[in-house]
Amino acid sequence: MFFPESRVRVWLYARPTDMRKSFTGLEALARNALGEEPASGDLFVFINRRRTYMKVLYFDRGGYCLWAKRLEQGQFHYPRHQGEKVALDVTALKLLLEGIDASRSPRYKRYEHRTARPASV
Template identity: 60%
Template sequence: MRKSFDGLYALARHAMGQDPLSGQLFAFVNRRATQIKILYFDRSGFCVWAKRLERGCFFSDWSRVASREMDWTGLKLLLEGIEPVRVRKRFSLST
C-alpha cells in the first residue's frame, strides 16, 4: 500500500464517488488485508492514519469487499482485527 494523501484522496473522490472534504473517514485495506490506512479531513487539512497487523488479517475474504459503510463501533472492531458483520439490532419497548 503505497498511496498517501493525494492517492487516497483520488480513490475516495473518483473511484468511490464520495467527497473527502465531508468529514467522513475513508478506510483502505491492502490486498493481503494486513494493512489499513484511514483518510479524513479535520477542517484544517487531511490526516492519514495507518496500522499493520503482525498476525492475521482485517478481513477473512477481502476480495468480496469493494466498499462498505460502517459505524464507529464497526470501525473500532475492524482496527482490532475483528471482522464486523451485519448485526441486527433488537429494540424492546419497556412499559
C-alpha cells in the first residue's frame, strides 16, 4: 500500500500523459512541464487520457520510485480546468486514489489551530 506523509507536497500534471513513460520520461515532465525539482521528495501524479491509469513518481533517499494504479472500472476525477499544474494535499490524493469526486461534495469549515506568535522583545 502507498502511504505518503502529510507534510509532502503533491503536484498533479493535469494534462493527459502517455503511460509508456517510465522514470526518465516522467522525471523530464516534472522538471520541464511542471517546473519542479523531481528529486525534492515531492510526489508527482500523472494520469492517462482515458483517466483509468495513474502513475506517481517520487524520490526516496537513494533513487526514484514509481507507483502505478490501473482502474478496472470507472475513472479518476481531478480538477482539469485549473491549468497544467495542480497542487494537491495528501487528503485530495487519497480521495483521487479512492475514486471520490471531491468537487461534488461540500466542504465545511473546520477548526484551524493558530500558530503561536513569537513574543516581541
